[in-house]
Amino acid sequence: MIALLARDLRLAIRAGGGFGLALAFFLIVVTLTPFAVGPNTATLSLIAPGILWLGALLACLLSLDRIFALDWEDGALDLIATSPLPLEGAAAIKAAAHWLTTGLPLTLAAPVLGVLLNLPPPGFLWLALSLALGTPALSVIGTFGAALTVGVKRGGLLMSLIVLPLYVPTLIFGAEVARRGAEAQAIATPLAALAAISLACVALLPFAAAAALRVNLR
Amino acid sequence: MSLWEYANPTRFMRVTGAALPWLWALTALCLAVGLTWGFFFTPDDFRQGSTVKIIYLHVPSALMGINAWLMMLVTSLIWLIRRHHVSALAAKAAAPVGATFTLIALATGALWGQPMWGTWWEWDPRLTSFLVLFLFYLGYMALWAAIEDPDTAADLTSVLCLVGSVFAILSRYALVFWNQGLHQGASLSLDAEENVHDVFWYPLLVCIAGFVLLFVALVFLRTRTEIRARRIKALETRARMSAA
Amino acid sequence: MSSPAAASPPLHSATTSFDTTPEPLRLAGLAVARGGVPVLAGLEAEVVPGEALILRGPNGSGKTTLLRTLAGLQPPAAGTIAPGAEAMAYASHADGNKATLTVQENLGFWARLHGLADIAPALAAFDLAPLADRPAAALSAGQKRRLGLARMVLTRRPVWLFDEPTVSLDRDAVARFAAAVTEHLCRGGLAVIATHIDLGLPHARTLDVTPFRATAAPGDAAHAADAFADDDGSAYL
Numbered sequence: 001m002i003a004l005l006a007r008d009l010r011l012a013i014r015a016g017g018g019f020g021l022a023l024a025f026f027l028i029v030v031t032l033t034p035f036a037v038g039p040n041t042a043t044l045s046l047i048a049p050g051i052l053w054l055g056a057l058l059a060c061l062l063s064l065d066r067i068f069a070l071d072w073e074d075g076a077l078d079l080i081a082t083s084p085l086p087l088e089g090a091a092a093i094k095a096a097a098h099w100l101t102t103g104l105p106l107t108l109a110a111p112v113l114g115v116l117l118n119l120p121p122p123g124f125l126w127l128a129l130s131l132a133l134g135t136p137a138l139s140v141i142g143t144f145g146a147a148l149t150v151g152v153k154r155g156g157l158l159m160s161l162i163v164l165p166l167y168v169p170t171l172i173f174g175a176e177v178a179r180r181g182a183e184a185q186a187i188a189t190p191l192a193a194l195a196a197i198s199l200a201c202v203a204l205l206p207f208a209a210a211a212a213l214r215v216n217l218r
Numbered sequence: 219m220s221l222w223e224y225a226n227p228t229r230f231m232r233v234t235g236a237a238l239p240w241l242w243a244l245t246a247l248c249l250a251v252g253l254t255w256g257f258f259f260t261p262d263d264f265r266q267g268s269t270v271k272i273i274y275l276h277v278p279s280a281l282m283g284i285n286a287w288l289m290m291l292v293t294s295l296i297w298l299i300r301r302h303h304v305s306a307l308a309a310k311a312a313a314p315v316g317a318t319f320t321l322i323a324l325a326t327g328a329l330w331g332q333p334m335w336g337t338w339w340e341w342d343p344r345l346t347s348f349l350v351l352f353l354f355y356l357g358y359m360a361l362w363a364a365i366e367d368p369d370t371a372a373d374l375t376s377v378l379c380l381v382g383s384v385f386a387i388l389s390r391y392a393l394v395f396w397n398q399g400l401h402q403g404a405s406l407s408l409d410a411e412e413n414v415h416d417v418f419w420y421p422l423l424v425c426i427a428g429f430v431l432l433f434v435a436l437v438f439l440r441t442r443t444e445i446r447a448r449r450i451k452a453l454e455t456r457a458r459m460s461a462a
Numbered sequence: 463m464s465s466p467a468a469a470s471p472p473l474h475s476a477t478t479s480f481d482t483t484p485e486p487l488r489l490a491g492l493a494v495a496r497g498g499v500p501v502l503a504g505l506e507a508e509v510v511p512g513e514a515l516i517l518r519g520p521n522g523s524g525k526t527t528l529l530r531t532l533a534g535l536q537p538p539a540a541g542t543i544a545p546g547a548e549a550m551a552y553a554s555h556a557d558g559n560k561a562t563l564t565v566q567e568n569l570g571f572w573a574r575l576h577g578l579a580d581i582a583p584a585l586a587a588f589d590l591a592p593l594a595d596r597p598a599a600a601l602s603a604g605q606k607r608r609l610g611l612a613r614m615v616l617t618r619r620p621v622w623l624f625d626e627p628t629v630s631l632d633r634d635a636v637a638r639f640a641a642a643v644t645e646h647l648c649r650g651g652l653a654v655i656a657t658h659i660d661l662g663l664p665h666a667r668t669l670d671v672t673p674f675r676a677t678a679a680p681g682d683a684a685h686a687a688d689a690f691a692d693d694d695g696s697a698y699l
Contacts, residue, residue, distance in 0.1 A: 003574035206507025
């Protein structure tokens with residue numbers, strides 16, 4: 001399992017697509033927001049938690065179709081499927097690699113971008129914490145979506161259509177933690193719900209993703 | 219004779235072929251009686267006036283929007299466990315019907331909301347849940363459409379239906395938490411103290427029966443179409459193989 | 463087919479080098495399907511450890527589908543395969559190697575995936591040591607193929623499945639490949655190879671899949687699985 005994780009991380013670094021693109025996309029979304037809603041700092045600080053969450057979510061979505069597509073095209077997925085590593089494990093590792101190359105950098109970048117949107121000071125910690133808890137769920141749900149659509153040529157749009165509705169609960173609780181944190185309200189309930197969703201997704205969805213992969217490999 | 223024998227496509231075609239004309243007749247009767255009764259022979263509500271009459275469309279279509287997804291969940295499970303092709307095709311056939319009912323529920327909800335709440339759209343948890351449910355239908359149908367091999371498509375959409383059901387329920391709770399909502403409480407629960415009055419209740423029941431029958435008839439019709447399409451494919455394959 | 467120099471292979475001499483003990487490969491009444499369409503039916507074969515099975519048949523006759531079924535990537539439409547997929551190592555048309563990784567890194571990944579650390583035997587068997595530090599993108603087609611085949615040495619699986627392994631290999635590389643397979647057989651392994659050229663392997667037998675192609679005859683076992691292909695079509699009208 002470590003071997004697969006190491007290889008995927010190495011590939012992400014060599015190809016350059018992993019870390020850089022999602023972060024650049026996130027930066028652009030945050031930069032464009034004031035152009036769309038106006039430079040009023042009061043407005044911006046009101047919508048900052050939501051925009052940062054939405055931007056991180058979309059940046060995450062952007063790189064999902066690479067999770068399995070490359071290994072599918074060059075036949076590596078066939079060979080991994082016939083190796084001693086169970087497909088459930090492979091799916092979990094793929095999700096972990098996606099999180100390390102996308103979710104983690106986004107989480108670290110979000111507070112910096114929060115400055116641009118005039119995020120209120122109490123919000124920085126909760127924004128980072130909510131993203132740290134929520135982005136693993138985004139990666140695992142996305143891995144499931146990528147596993148479903150890996151056999152479809154140019155399946156990126158289809159995958160977005162499937163994955164985005166699945167992101168609804170994570171987005172609601174994650175953005176709620178960030179918003180309440182920014183407004184210095186009680187965050188215990190949404191934080192617990194977000195953690196529960198994230199843990200349940202990480203525990204269960206690799207099985208669904210592996211089932212979908214098996215069907216696609218047939 | 220067990221229920222599973224209807225999973226044989228030939229038998230399913232025979233039974234539904236015989237049943238469909240009766241089903242259509244019963245559907246037309248129920249809808250005609252229910253809607254006429256509801257629209258023209260019930261009093262106006264003392265608060266809501268005549269706008270309340272939209273419940274004869276809104277409530278049954280909302281019910282069927284959810285029930286269609288439940289039916290897809292059950293048929294998907296049957297496909298995954300027992301590999302009955304008719305079951306998978308019935309799930310495929312039900313999706314656009316369920317999506318349409320959900321859309322009708324959303325549209326009538328907006329029409330009702332305008333005079334009642336003063337706005338066409340309110341991000342109320344119930345309305346929003348239906349919007350999210352509609353998105354789930356779209357994703358499900360798009361996945362069916364995108365995959366060529368019918369068994370692969372049936373397997374993948376079934377997995378999506380299962381996972382999607384869990385996430386649909388999660389979304390429902392998340393939305394209730396997110397916004398407390400304007401929508402009135404359930405009108406039809408059997409144990410609630412404050413239900414709709416009998417005068418509205420009986421025509422509504424007839425309408426719901428009509429919508430259920432309409433759903434069953436449409437799903438039968440569409441499943442028959444899907445089965446015929448599969449039959450054509452099977453015959454083409456056989457013809458190609460005897461030519462080779 | 464078999465070269466005179468090769469005596470009966472020393473069976474089970476080095477079985478500890480396999481994840482599972484080599485046992486005979488048995489196909490009984492095997493039928494395979496591609497995309498729901500039956501391709502081959504009624505396959506019977508038995509291969510003992512130390513023996514290779516050469517699959518022959520025209521393009522599109524179902525050799526790849528058969529190999530994928532043996533590898534456990536798809537379930538058989540009918541019949542049985544023994545032993546299970548955990549005894550099989552599969553080399554498909556595609557090599558699954560990454561262009562940005564070096565030869566050494568690619569092989570190292572596959573080795574660790576199969577619980578090994580040392581890639582030297584694979585480098586030696588396919589003469590890849592001089593290329594070890596070169597990225598796979600910089601290899602020629604034949605070198606890429608050698609890299610793909612070298613992976614099999616690192617699998618520790620007793621049954622090797624090859625799909626057209628010699629495509630784009632030169633004569634020298636084909637000889638190396640044959641030598642690697644021969645060594646595998648001598649250690650008590652088995653091999654199933656879809657190929658059109660004569661590899662000169664000891665103890666090889668040939669199976670032409672053409673007679674097993676699924677037919678369109680009504681009542682054919684291959685069609686029993688298709689619920690929509692029964693003969694009485696009146697209900698569909």
